[in-house]
Amino acid sequence: MSLNTDLMGLGMPAQLADKLAPAIPLTITAAGTTYAGSTKLKQNQYLVSCANGNNTLSLGLPAVGGSTGCALADYFHVYNSSVDTVVIRTSTSVLMGSGGTYDSAFLLGPSKSVLLRPISSTAWASLYGA
DSSP, X not given: OOOHHHHHHTXXXXXXXXXXXXXSOSEEOOBOSSTTTSEEOOTTOOEEEEOOOOSSOXXXXXXXXXXXXXXXXXXXXXXXXXXXXXXXXXXXXXXXXXXXXXXXXXXXXXXXXXXXXXXXXXXXXXXXXX
């Protein structure tokens, strides 16, 4: 599989290259207890696995729109492969519907996954795996 940088080197526009070649690595490390301190998913990091949840460390969802944000309706699949909960966070004034709540943080339990999609610049929807 080609990297997005390979495709851009061949003259492809950056946003198209990002769509065709998802970002790596697929395994990421959660960090921080706020959105500002969290490990941010890249705008083209559509599938990730986190193995270091400890009930407080966080993953941050990317911004929506603009030249560096993700597009509306992009899919982001996050799998928690740790034995503890990992926190998924959004930026200020952005809410996420998950697990029956509408908040800026979502607790993803051990060995669980969630499929997230931005539905506007201030809202994310999700499908949570039981």
